[in-house]
Amino acid sequence: MTLSGRDAYRAALTELAAGDPAVVCIEADLGGKRHPFAEAHPDRFFNVGIAEAAMIDMAAGLAAGGWKPFVSTFAPFATLRAAESFKLALGYLGAPVTVVAPYAGVSGAWFGTTHHCLEDLAVARAVPGVVVAAPYGEAEMRAVVTAAAASGRPHYIRTGRNAAYDSLSPAGTALQLVHWANEGASGEPCLVSVGEEATRLCLEATAHDPRLAHAHLCYVDNEHLAGAAKALAARHGRLTVVEEHRRAGSVAEALALLLPECRVNSACADERWPVEGGDHAQTMAQLGLTATAVLDAATQHRHHQETAPCTSS
Amino acid sequence: MSALAFTEDLQGKRDAAERAKAARRLIVDMAASERGCHLGGSLSVVDLLLAALDRAEGDDGTRVVLSKGHAAAGLYAALHVTGRLAENPAPHYGQAGHPYTGHPGPKVPGVAFPTGSLGHGVPYAAGWAWSQRLKGGGGLGIAVSGDGELQEGLVWETLQVAAARRLGNFVLLVDRNGGQNDGYVEDISPLPDLADRFRAFGCDTAEVDGHDHAALSAVLAGERRGDRPLAVVAATVKGKGVRAVEGKAAAHYVTIDAARAEQWKRGIR
Numbered sequence: 402m403t404l405s406g407r408d409a410y411r412a413a414l415t416e417l418a419a420g421d422p423a424v425v426c427i428e429a430d431l432g433g434k435r436h437p438f439a440e441a442h443p444d445r446f447f448n449v450g451i452a453e454a455a456m457i458d459m460a461a462g463l464a465a466g467g468w469k470p471f472v473s474t475f476a477p478f479a480t481l482r483a484a485e486s487f488k489l490a491l492g493y494l495g496a497p498v499t500v501v502a503p504y505a506g507v508s509g510a511w512f513g514t515t516h517h518c519l520e521d522l523a524v525a526r527a528v529p530g531v532v533v534a535a536p537y538g539e540a541e542m543r544a545v546v547t548a549a550a551a552s553g554r555p556h557y558i559r560t561g562r563n564a565a566y567d568s569l570s571p572a573g574t575a576l577q578l579v580h581w582a583n584e585g586a587s588g589e590p591c592l593v594s595v596g597e598e599a600t601r602l603c604l605e606a607t608a609h610d611p612r613l614a615h616a617h618l619c620y621v622d623n624e625h626l627a628g629a630a631k632a633l634a635a636r637h638g639r640l641t642v643v644e645e646h647r648r649a650g651s652v653a654e655a656l657a658l659l660l661p662e663c664r665v666n667s668a669c670a671d672e673r674w675p676v677e678g679g680d681h682a683q684t685m686a687q688l689g690l691t692a693t694a695v696l697d698a699a700t701q702h703r704h705h706q707e708t709a710p711c712t713s714s
Numbered sequence: 715m716s717a718l719a720f721t722e723d724l725q726g727k728r729d730a731a732e733r734a735k736a737a738r739r740l741i742v743d744m745a746a747s748e749r750g751c752h753l754g755g756s757l758s759v760v761d762l763l764l765a766a767l768d769r770a771e772g773d774d775g776t777r778v779v780l781s782k783g784h785a786a787a788g789l790y791a792a793l794h795v796t797g798r799l800a801e802n803p804a805p806h807y808g809q810a811g812h813p814y815t816g817h818p819g820p821k822v823p824g825v826a827f828p829t830g831s832l833g834h835g836v837p838y839a840a841g842w843a844w845s846q847r848l849k850g851g852g853g854l855g856i857a858v859s860g861d862g863e864l865q866e867g868l869v870w871e872t873l874q875v876a877a878a879r880r881l882g883n884f885v886l887l888v889d890r891n892g893g894q895n896d897g898y899v900e901d902i903s904p905l906p907d908l909a910d911r912f913r914a915f916g917c918d919t920a921e922v923d924g925h926d927h928a929a930l931s932a933v934l935a936g937e938r939r940g941d942r943p944l945a946v947v948a949a950t951v952k953g954k955g956v957r958a959v960e961g962k963a964a965a966h967y968v969t970i971d972a973a974r975a976e977q978w979k980r981g982i983r
Contacts, residue, residue, distance in 0.1 A: 455837045455871045462841015465826055493828050
């Protein structure tokens with residue numbers, strides 16, 4: 402059985418820590434009562450209480466002392482409540498702290514808007530030097546966590562609540578700038594998925610219309626996107642970026658700027674506020690994020706004549 | 715005390731006093747730069763910084779974080795007169811091509827964390843203390859804060875965590891000069907019974923004269939292997955050492971010309 406993103410994070414970090422005595426795991430009272438890291442490494446697991454900004458700042462102090470802190474709290478608290486700590490510690494100072502943020506997007510669903518975060522990628526991507534990842538599936542999350550621990554660089558890792566997604570690649574597959582989940586037909590638009598639910602929607606959309614290509618991006622900071630953009634443009638001239646995020650600060654915006662010769666449109670939450678209960682998919686639907694909406698956005702591209710890739714490979 | 719020890723002690727006090735005067739002269743020089751500087755708070759905090767930096771002189775892993783980063787001029791001066799910063803920062807303060815910004819960043823030798831947005835230096839120092847304790851070391855994490863800065867929630871959030879984590883090697887050294895940007899702390903958002911507040915948060919506390927190097931050194935001396943963080947309320951005078959600005963809220967940020975700087979420097983006490 403595949404693990405959810407946050408369970409995969411916890412499992413991967415617990416295993417990593419067995420071989421890396423510098424890894425410490427810190428939660429701000431949202432780690433649950435039976436955290437596997439706490440059970441395996443109780444001397445390196447800390448619940449600091451409901452203190453997100455202090456947690457990130459103190460993690461910078463720990464990192465200065467040679468530790469590898471992995472801190473976790475829900476995405477709205479990590480990137481909005483503690484935004485300044487994030488900017489200063491991970492960005493300006495470049496402290497090798499990894500922030501792992503479940504409840505990104507509207508995965509909190511019926512918990513309501515305080516527990517949603519449709520702005521986290523905008524915040525994290527706006528802070529230079531931070532590696533930003535939105536892994537899909539257990540294998541990718543495990544690979545991202547492993548890479549973060551080895552990198553010595555600050556990371557932001559976005560994930561959802563409890564939903565589990567079948568990995569696109571087998572465990573142990575090297576992370577790629579672009580994972581081609583569907584090759585699609587020559588000259589057809591390409592869906593670009595960022596994050597768990599967006600990738601699920603794109604898989605659903607390409608199952609319905611296999612002519613569409615589907616490129617999944619795991620790393621979405623500007624450094625990685627620059628490379629990903631080249632790879633995308635080498636194959637496609639029309640991109641539909643799908644993300645459980647607002648348009649402002651989105652990956653769609655970034656790709657549009659990186660690829661002025663391409664046509665880029667977006668299926669995202671834009672400026673809507675979900676105000677009703679419901680499960681994750683229903684909350685997504687309130688935002689207009691459905692497979693139908695993804696297909697509609699890709700179809701808009703078909704109304705334009707250009708079909709060639711933006712650049713020759 | 716033997717006669718020799720008394721003489722050495724006296725000499726030590728004279729040296730410390732002369733060093734503090736030298737630091738204050740540098741701070742005044744920075745006020746005379748084209749940028750000016752946060753003069754009052756730099757002059758009030760510099761004795762705290764010197765004592766804390768002296769405490770960090772050993773090899774036990776103690777680090778000092780100036781959390782009231784607007785007193786950058788005070789920090790640069792203290793780093794220079796204690797030998798951590800080789801070049802005289804005053805001629806380069808606020809200048810392009812040099813790292814001596816109005817709030818300190820990690821490009822400055824001797825500065826480990828960026829501060830200036832108030833509150834953050836406190837958890838940086840607490841995190842450092844935590845890092846040492848996890849290693850089994852005895853190094854302190856010393857945060858030097860302002861009293862106005864204590865209006866920031868992050869300070870208290872950090873104290874809550876530090877006490878819960880039993881970081882007895884975390885020290886919060888408060889420059890209680892009574893001033894803040896727009897006036898007096900007492901008029902804007904008072905902090906009565908400050909030591910009691912720290913005790914209620916689980917800290918050991920001390921109250922000292924923040925311009926008495928020996929008293930500050932004594933309160934910072936030794937290892938702290940216990941569980942309770944230490945909060946030191948250091949009574950200081952904003953603008954200390956320069957008669958024209960001592961105790962004046964308007965001394966928060968000052969720009970002066972070279973002639974006035976020379977006059978003020980001659981009168982430093």
